[in-house]
Amino acid sequence: MPRTAPAVCSAVHKTDPDRPRRAADGLNLCRGCLKGMHRNLSDLPWLHAEVVTSMPTTRATGSAPVSGSRTPGLPVNLRAGELHSQMGHDLRTIAGWVAKDRGIHLPVDGRVGSVCAWLAKHVNWLAASQYAADVRGVLTELVGRAWAVIDPDRRPMEVGPCVELVDSTPCDGMLWASVLDVGDPRPSKIWCDGCELELTPEQWYRFGRRYEARRRMSA
Ligand SMILES: [Zn+2]
Ligand SMILES: [Zn+2]
Incomplete structure (x- = not known):
């Protein structure tokens, strides 16, 4: 076949x-x-x-x-x-x-x-x-x-390089955050354009500390 x-x-x-x-x-x-x-x-x-x-x-x-x-x-x-x-x-x-x-x-x-x-x-x-x-x-x-x-003003903001591992290789994508006005019905989110990572602002609060630590290590 x-x-x-x-x-x-x-x-x-x-x-x-x-x-x-x-x-x-x-x-x-x-x-x-x-x-x-x-x-x-x-x-x-x-x-x-x-x-x-x-x-x-x-x-x-x-x-x-x-x-x-x-x-x-x-x-x-x-x-x-x-x-x-x-x-x-x-x-x-x-x-x-x-x-x-x-x-x-x-x-x-x-x-x-x-x-x-x-x-x-x-x-x-x-x-x-x-x-x-x-x-x-x-x-x-x-x-x-x-x-x-x-x-x-409504474009997504670049957060920085992604630090996730994809198939044991560091992801080479970029993290983005949607910056929305108060009252905007769309959900705010942070996502990577190279892997599956997608977070709500609440998740980002926890993830953000891990992210900063990993970036410091790789710097
Ligand atoms: Zn692909
Ligand atoms: Zn990624």
Whole structure:
């Protein structure tokens, strides 16, 4: 019988891209990438909403609001507008691959939130398929572009290098924290972009001390 899944993750990794990552059992992706796909699909609906909110004005990074002033130029944020269409297009394309190859119906509702929720149920199938690396790449890129378009104050904050061990090798990912306003309905969290680590602020309180100790040791 031909082997359907290689032992190495087929996705591109930001840090140390030449180092092979062991694929999870039966999948074409490592566990960090699998977790990343789940996280991206749960983040994309509200990131998309933020992108839509950024569309109507030319709210360039660092510039004062232009409302009320007669400014030349278009009253739209072109990058946000473009990304808004790109997100819908890319997610529906991925859903099309799943529907066609699995012989199932596409989600009736083609909105970003509905397509993401639908895709989330097929993550394991995608991760074991020929599309694994492409889908991982597309989702990562959409999330990155969304963060670049929306308010800089709302972007995640870099905490520092991850100190977890993955397959007895130090993880080479980066820890991120979402910094949210009081009253923001989204859950605050700290996560690694290279492994499965994801913590609530309460867990971080305990984990943070271990993290500082390990970083001091490796410094
Ligand atoms: Zn991977
Ligand atoms: Zn990590």
